[in-house]
Each structure stands twice: as C-alpha cells, then as structure tokens.
Amino acid sequence: DLHMGMVRQLYGRYYELFPIHIAWVHTKPADYFVADRADQRLEAEHVARVRQQLGYLLNDRENRAIKTIKQIYWKRYRRSADRDEQLIAFLGDNPRQRLCWSGASGRIPTLRTNSSSGKMYSLQRRRWLCCRELLCTLGFPVVPEVALSMGVPVVPVRDRARAKEICGNAMHFGCVCVIQFLAMACFSPRRLSARDGRVPLPNDESESED
Template identity: 35%
Template sequence: ELDPHARQCIDEHWRWLNSWTGRYQPKPCVFDNMLDVIPRQPPADLSWEGRKRWYDQMPLQGQQVCHTHGGLCSIRSPVPDLDVSGLPCQDNSRCNPKRMFHLGKFGNCYLAWSRYHREQETPLLFLENTPEPCRHFHDVDIKINVIHAGLGPHYGCLQLFADPADVGHSAVSRHRTYVILYHMGKVDYTHDVFDLYREIKKVITSRAHTRPSDYLVSSDAARQLDLVTRCARLRRFGATTKGALEVADALNGREQFLVQQLDIAYFQKYGRAAQEDGELVYYLGDRFEWSRTWSADSGRIPCYRHSCGKYLHRASMQLLTGQEKLCSMGWPITPEVAREMGCAELPSLDPQRSHFLAGNSMHVGNMSVILLIALSCFSVRAQ
C-alpha cells in the first residue's frame, strides 16, 4: 500500500477487529509498492505484450520492506488462502474520457498482481473494479480477458455484478463488478455462484431497503466536528450568534449558487419545492452546466468520489458527514447496526478519516455476501 493514510486505516482496522473478536491476531505485514514484486520494472516504451513477457521472465522477489515490522519481510510465506484486491480503476472507468484500460499508467499493477498470484498459486482471488455500463457486452470497462490471460490456464474465471440495492442499501450508488478467479488445481467449483447470489439477493431485498434519509445518523456534536474540519479547509472560523457553525459557513459562493440553481431545476421538473422532498440529496462538486447530480431521479445518493465535493440533504440543509457516508457503505457506525452485525462500532469521529475511507471503500454488504458465496461455492481439493 503506497498511501500512508491507507496504511494507517489498515492499522486501525486491525485494532478494531481485535477489540470485538476477543482474540489477538498478529499485525499483518504491510508492504509498500506492489510493482516491487520483481527486481526491475520494464522500460516505459515497451508494448503491453512486451511488458507481460518482462513480468513473466523476471524472478519473484523473496522479500520487501514491511511498514509493520520496519524491515524486510517475506512476501512468499505464508501462502494466502484467498486475496481480495481493489486494483486501480481509473483506466477502466467510463468517467475517464482518456481511459486506456490495461494500456494506461496502472497497467503494470495488474501484471504484478497476476505474476505474484500465479507463482503463489493462491486458491481464490477476488478482484473488485468498476462495472460495465451495459451488462450485455463484455470487456467494455475492465478487460476480463486480459486479467484471465495474465493468470494463465490454471485459473477459472467468473464475473459477478453487484449493487448495494442487492443487500438492502437501495438508497446509495456503488455499482461494482467482482471478478472471482479460482485455481482449478487446488479448488473445486461445487455450486453455481450466480444461482446462490440470486437467492440471497431475493431474500434480502424482500426484507430490507433504504432511503437517503435513513443515513442521517450523526449526532449534533459529530456534525459540528465535521463542519469545523470543512471550515478550517476554507479558512473560515467564525461562529454564529448561537456559538455553533452552520452549513452555510462551510459552503463557498459557487456551492451556494449551485443549490439555488438545483432548487429551480427541481421545481421546473417536479412542480414542487425542493425542500419538501425528504429524500433529496445534492452533490455540490459538479458544475450546473455540466451535470445535475442529485438523487431526485434515482432515489439514490450520488456515487461517492475521491474529490472534496459535498453532499447536501436538501430538506434538512445538512451536509452528509463522513460517518453517514460510511453508514451508507454498510459499516457498523451506530450501536443498532453494530449489534445486528455482531460486532463493535467502527470508530468514526475523525471526519477526514471517515471521508477518506468512504471514498475508497468497497461496500461492506456486497463484499460480505460475495465472500460468503465464494466460500460456499468452492471447496479446497484434498492434496
């Protein structure tokens, strides 16, 4: 993991897991650059096939610098039972007009990932990425054939499409595809993945579905802490006569004008005032001339992004806090959710950490179901 903020999240999650399992698990090794699994990187002017041959011919490193233990640790042992990876998706996403798929700047990440697991013969691999815009056509976003070719003929490949609505979170946008790869020499495929996913989806969606307002769970103190962080970024530290910050203090001029523009557009389209819609959420990071990014049409909170764009619940005039974003991503933020999930609450009072985690997180509900399905549909072959 290259990002020091993400490495900090790994450490904090390790502490959180130990706090509610009641068992001490040793800290995992956290290595720096995935590309360092081989001694030298290929020249930048090599073609894709040339780079693939380079990775195939290079020996796998035995050790890398570990941020957990402050020294060199083995990257080969123990061999993992399964791997869950969210490799960079910028070159696959249709949001990127200049996307180049595996030919882009992150292509070597996929080669390094494939090279490592092919030699390690990892039994099960789960790769999360952006979905295809149309499910009737293959390889529109992530190039499945390229991923499969990198691992070789010993791996079988299945592709699932997941949506938070499949696990009851129908008020949030986070469409993703999960590629399941299994080593055919070590694992038996015992039950149809797609059938089991459909059955679980049918049961969950018949019992649970959310609305945007369901995620407004932060306390007044947590909201003030979130506003203080936002205002500090804008260098606005003044308080109102009540001694508390208001949402207007955290909005710049463009964002305040955008709210007015969206209000007018909403009234023109639906014939009523925007503040009367208790499920309306605006995304304030886009220009009005470019896009009207809101929940009015879909009933879903617009997809979270890495940018600092704000999400405004129009009826309450409250900005979604990092806590509330995490709640919509299936994390156990409230005591009620944590109790139902059988775990401890996730510490989430730090606004910057919560926003960072929400922008980079897989949906916990989706990933949990997919892991459950994969572990139910595959069995380790007796050696």
C-alpha cells in the first residue's frame, strides 16, 4: 500500500493538481462519436448486406403506410401481403386517401414527380426499388438483357439524384418511340424536281408496277 503522506511529500503540488487535471481531461460517452458521414454510410451498408432488407431505414410515416397497406390487402384478398412477390406499393402517399399499388392491376404504379422522395416498396422483399430499377421500369437499357434486345449499349447508372429526376419526369421508353413514329408519319418531304439533281418521289396516284 502507498503511504499517502510520503506521496504528498515527494510530489507536493503535483499531487494536489492531479485530481483537477483528471476532472478536466476525462472523456464522456458522447465524446466517442467521432465517425464522419462516410463511416456511418459504410456501417449502414454493412448492416443492409447482413440483414438483406432495407426496412429498418424507413421513417415512421412510411412504416404506418406499410401497416395500412397490409390491412387493406388482407381485407380484400384474405392473405398476407408479405407473401405476394408481385405487390409493390408507393409510400409517398397516404394509402387511406390514395392507394397506389400493384395489388389490383398487377402492374407497377405510375411514377410521379415525387418519386424522388417517395419509395416503390416491395413488402415481400422488404426493400424499395432503387434508381436503376426505376429506370428499368421505364424501359431504359440499364441491364444487358434490355440493351441487347434494343441493340444499344448499356446505360451506366451511378448518379442517384439524376436518375431519380429522370424517373419523375419521363415516360416509358417504348411510348417515346411510338410518339416519334407518329410524328414522322404526319409529314413527308416536299416533292423534288429533276432539275434539283434528285429523283422525284412517286405520288400517291401512280400505279404500282406488277
């Protein structure tokens, strides 16, 4: 055991200042929260990979919306909404006032301008469609299978904000092609004469050759 009297004699005023120094430099539990945003995102990504679902990231309003959707689904179909692989619901609206889901039609609800904040949520997978998947619903070639069928290269999707903006302000890629075809069918080039050095286009009254 230390003899406190001897300690005081040996260290003098340093011994008296030690308790004050400890009280000044000691740490508190809140002092250990030193992680920046990058560290927090990495931690969240790890938890998401382990749990394989993103439901824990939903806020209170979205959780209440999911609860309401489950109740409505059970009341209509007498089965659990969690087991319907094709059920996708939009969490950006109040389902009691505006129910936007694929439960009745079997199709993904129409994307609106608030799709950048609202989520297309799959109750069976317990996660929402990411920006790449939303672009895929609009016919954009973001996967090799779609790009191969369209004969175009794959569109790289990395900027989430830009992809969300496109999703809320675009129509289906196939609809755009139809509109372009209709626009091209509504006009024709002006009839050219031989003096222009070009072959004139046949008119509608000309008879077809056998």
